[in-house]
Amino acid sequence: MGTLRFAHPTFCTLLGLLGLVASALAQTAPPPAPPRQHISIGYVEIEGDPRYEPVRAYERLILKTRDHPFAGAQIGIDEAAALVRVLNTEFALERITVKSSAEVASAVVQALEGRDIHFFLIDAPAEAFKPLAASTKGRDTLLFNVSASDDGLRREVCAREFVHVIPSLAMRMDALMQYLTSRKWRDILVFEGPLPADAETVKAFTRSAQKFGAKIVANQRFKAGTDPREREQNNPALLSAIRGNYDVVFVADEAFDFVRQVPYHTVLPRPVVGSIDLEPVAWHWTWEHNGAPQVNSRFDKKSGGRRMDSADWAAWIAVKMVVQATLRTRSADFAKQRDFILGDTGFDGDKGLPVSVRPWDHQVRQAVLLAAPYMVVASAPVEGFLHRINELDTLGDDEPETSCHLNK
Amino acid sequence: MPILRLLLALLCITIFAAALSSAGMAKDTGLVFVSNEKTNNLIVIDPKANKVVKDLKTSRRPRDMHFSSDHTKLYVACGDDDVIDIIDVAKLEVVGKLSTGSSPETFGIDETRRRIYVSNEEGSSLSVIDMDQNIIVQEVPTGAEPEGVFVSEDGHFVYVTSEVGDLIHLIDAESGNVMQDVVVGTRPRRFAATPDHKELWVSAELSGEVYIIDREKFTVESKIEFLPPGMRKTDVTPVDLRITRDGKTAYVTLGHAAHVAVVDVPTRKIQGYILVGKRSWGLGMSRDEKTLYVANGFGDDITVIDLRTRKATVSIPVGRIPWGVVIDD
Numbered sequence A: 001m002g003t004l005r006f007a008h009p010t011f012c013t014l015l016g017l018l019g020l021v022a023s024a025l026a027q028t029a030p031p032p033a034p035p036r037q038h039i040s041i042g043y044v045e046i047e048g049d050p051r052y053e054p055v056r057a058y059e060r061l062i063l064k065t066r067d068h069p070f071a072g073a074q075i076g077i078d079e080a081a082a083l084v085r086v087l088n089t090e091f092a093l094e095r096i097t098v099k100s101s102a103e104v105a106s107a108v109v110q111a112l113e114g115r116d117i118h119f120f121l122i123d124a125p126a127e128a129f130k131p132l133a134a135s136t137k138g139r140d141t142l143l144f145n146v147s148a149s150d151d152g153l154r155r156e157v158c159a160r161e162f163v164h165v166i167p168s169l170a171m172r173m174d175a176l177m178q179y180l181t182s183r184k185w186r187d188i189l190v191f192e193g194p195l196p197a198d199a200e201t202v203k204a205f206t207r208s209a210q211k212f213g214a215k216i217v218a219n220q221r222f223k224a225g226t227d228p229r230e231r232e233q234n235n236p237a238l239l240s241a242i243r244g245n246y247d248v249v250f251v252a253d254e255a256f257d258f259v260r261q262v263p264y265h266t267v268l269p270r271p272v273v274g275s276i277d278l279e280p281v282a283w284h285w286t287w288e289h290n291g292a293p294q295v296n297s298r299f300d301k302k303s304g305g306r307r308m309d310s311a312d313w314a315a316w317i318a319v320k321m322v323v324q325a326t327l328r329t330r331s332a333d334f335a336k337q338r339d340f341i342l343g344d345t346g347f348d349g350d351k352g353l354p355v356s357v358r359p360w361d362h363q364v365r366q367a368v369l370l371a372a373p374y375m376v377v378a379s380a381p382v383e384g385f386l387h388r389i390n391e392l393d394t395l396g397d398d399e400p401e402t403s404c405h406l407n408k
Numbered sequence B: 001m002p003i004l005r006l007l008l009a010l011l012c013i014t015i016f017a018a019a020l021s022s023a024g025m026a027k028d029t030g031l032v033f034v035s036n037e038k039t040n041n042l043i044v045i046d047p048k049a050n051k052v053v054k055d056l057k058t059s060r061r062p063r064d065m066h067f068s069s070d071h072t073k074l075y076v077a078c079g080d081d082d083v084i085d086i087i088d089v090a091k092l093e094v095v096g097k098l099s100t101g102s103s104p105e106t107f108g109i110d111e112t113r114r115r116i117y118v119s120n121e122e123g124s125s126l127s128v129i130d131m132d133q134n135i136i137v138q139e140v141p142t143g144a145e146p147e148g149v150f151v152s153e154d155g156h157f158v159y160v161t162s163e164v165g166d167l168i169h170l171i172d173a174e175s176g177n178v179m180q181d182v183v184v185g186t187r188p189r190r191f192a193a194t195p196d197h198k199e200l201w202v203s204a205e206l207s208g209e210v211y212i213i214d215r216e217k218f219t220v221e222s223k224i225e226f227l228p229p230g231m232r233k234t235d236v237t238p239v240d241l242r243i244t245r246d247g248k249t250a251y252v253t254l255g256h257a258a259h260v261a262v263v264d265v266p267t268r269k270i271q272g273y274i275l276v277g278k279r280s281w282g283l284g285m286s287r288d289e290k291t292l293y294v295a296n297g298f299g300d301d302i303t304v305i306d307l308r309t310r311k312a313t314v315s316i317p318v319g320r321i322p323w324g325v326v327i328d329d
Helices: A002-007 A009-028 A070-087 A101-115 A126-136 A151-157 A169-182 A196-212 A228-234 A236-240 A292-303 A310-329 A334-341 B002-024
Strands: A037-046 A055-058 A061-064 A089-098 A119-123 A142-145 A162-164 A187-192 A215-221 A248-252 A272-274 A279-281 A368-372 A375-380 B032-036 B041-046 B051-057 B062-067 B073-078 B083-088 B093-099 B104-110 B115-120 B125-130 B135-141 B146-151 B157-162 B167-172 B178-183 B188-193 B199-204 B209-214 B219-225 B241-243 B249-253 B259-264 B269-275 B280-285 B291-296 B301-306 B311-317 B322-327
Touching (some): A037 A101, A070 A089, A070 A292, A070 A310, A070 B178, A101 A119, A101 A126, A119 A310, A126 A142, A126 A151, A151 A162, A169 A196, A169 A272, A169 A279, A169 A368, A169 A375, A187 A236, A196 A215, A196 A248, A228 A236, A292 A310, A310 A334, B032 B062, B032 B291, B041 B062, B051 B093, B062 B104, B062 B322, B073 B104, B104 B146, B115 B146, B115 B157, B157 B188, B178 B219, B188 B241, B199 B241, B241 B280, B249 B280, B269 B311, B301 B322
Parallel strands (some): A037 A089, A037 A119, A119 A142, A187 A215, A187 A248, A248 A272, B280 B322
Antiparallel strands (some): B032 B322, B041 B051, B062 B073, B083 B093, B104 B115, B115 B125, B125 B135, B146 B157, B167 B178, B188 B199, B199 B209, B209 B219, B241 B249, B249 B259, B291 B301, B301 B311
16 A cells, blocks of 8 residues: 555656656765864974984994984874774874973974964973973963973972973982892992982982882992093992992992993993893883784884984873874864873783873883893883782882872 | 404594595694794604704794795794795605795785785785795885784785784785775784684784784774783783683783783773793794794793693793794694
8 A cells, every 4th residue: 555655746846856866866965974074282302402313422423322202203194194084084293393491381382372282292301390390380281291200200390280201310210229129139339420410420320229118228429531640530440449339339320321331341240230230111122922922123224223212212102192192082182181181091002011100290100121232121010019099009109109199 | 354344444543544644745744833933943743742844944033923825834923134034844855945024024925816915014015925936016105114914714805914003904816906094002013813814913012012903894892911920011912812712811021011911802801811831922823723822022932821720830941032823723
């Protein structure tokens, strides 16, 4: 019965007309595909940043080449390419190069206000961060610190717009100390260099020694050179000829100069750690667990053969956090993305335990690798160092110890 | 006369047995094959005696292994030489190689179409290999670090995980186009399909879950989280999984948590955990579903589990970083 109705001429005409109208509509106005979103991530760096100058023995002998961690950020962007289909969102980096630390804050504000960029990787030394905190306070931005490990940024500066991706000095020293005490190398001879950074390092190391029950048996100030009148300060054998025993020699030498002579020159045959031989780092090119070989290999290709280091890792995971925030919230809304990044979620940093942001000082909690030149000797938290909530918080400033309470 | 009859009967049996063994060649040897990433070999174990019977050299970094349907050949993806080794199961030696893309990890075989689908961990692609011509006929771009590969029973679709992209790609096998993607947990690794073809189970290593995908709708239907007693959530890193033929029970290796989880498939309830070795990854199950073999990546051994009692019975040292286990039965 019902089928007869369809045979009715008027109805058929009507239907035909409707069809025509529909097809005409379809031709003129195809169902609009949702416009593709673009999320730009700013990458702010300083031209001629001395931290990236090669470390030389003398003019033509380069000991270490160093570079801005831009390639780390780039592999993060490359990895997001597969998500374009799912998210209908493209990610891009905007590289912003300024002339000095003093220009970092204004460059960020300009990009935030003028070009609607909310996420920035800040590749600058500590001095750039205080003015940056002042000029971005309360604004819709997250600034990922990828290369400044100074503890002061996490303590006194303490700004909620920052996410400190690179491990703090305190975290690195705690990691090293965990390893030393796990080996029962608790009596430590310290060699301290002349730079302010060396003093900061020894300060953090001393604090770690107190925390984990090690003892600094002597702190010797060294001065690089060959002057025989200063041999008490420039000769590793004399410096290490102290009354009493020690298990290990810790050297703080930011300049990477004197420290080269320390291994094999101490009076007692003892391992050397700190600025050489066993270094606590965020990343190492020989790390071979948790999918690290694939990341190292992608980085190698992207950077034209450079070995991925700690700042590269930080830049990579920072980009990954933004991408994950977009993926998991299915949103390009900054507030939602920020809440996701600062929330409880763990990110896959290819270092075992998931990395996440500490709510009190916005430091990224993460494993720290103890790297020898050709091998990662151990990963901290070292087995046996326990924490009531998250073992990663055995490294660096835990909530009860910190002076920065962004969550309160 | 009775003696003659007996002799005749014996003769018949002998001939029959001989015929069987020659026709079947290497069939049902029961041998267990374990691939070792770091020592570039397969260790072959006689499961009756739990003894190593052969140390079979392969190309570098052997990982995923699959038998041909008649079990005369074993295919082994070798990540550091960009090849799939072909092993003669009767002779226990490498008799050929297929070229793949960069760093092949896991693969699926469609013997009807004579295709191998292999994920190239470093190349971010799925290579489609013509098994007879030994050529790559297509490269399908995937998310970074593709890993698990599952070819649908009818050969029409290939499912691939992207470890870095947290995605499952649904690929049309004919055209090589990615038709759809579905987002799952962090670092998706391997697949197991339910025997009714309705669900695809995917392990998510870093989020410590198994995602269950409705194959018809290609959406996440539910997920299972694991936590063996006394373990921390962060230790739970599921990798390999198997579902029994009756579709009732699933076994999931939990990586650093050093346990295998036993799941009741219809209710998704975890029935228990079986203690195994360090970083348990690859799984192999005997055809009678009575024995489970677990490759312990950080223990350089395999754990043998009696599935009737759900207890580990013995562990057998193999090579360095054992990756996977297959059984010729």
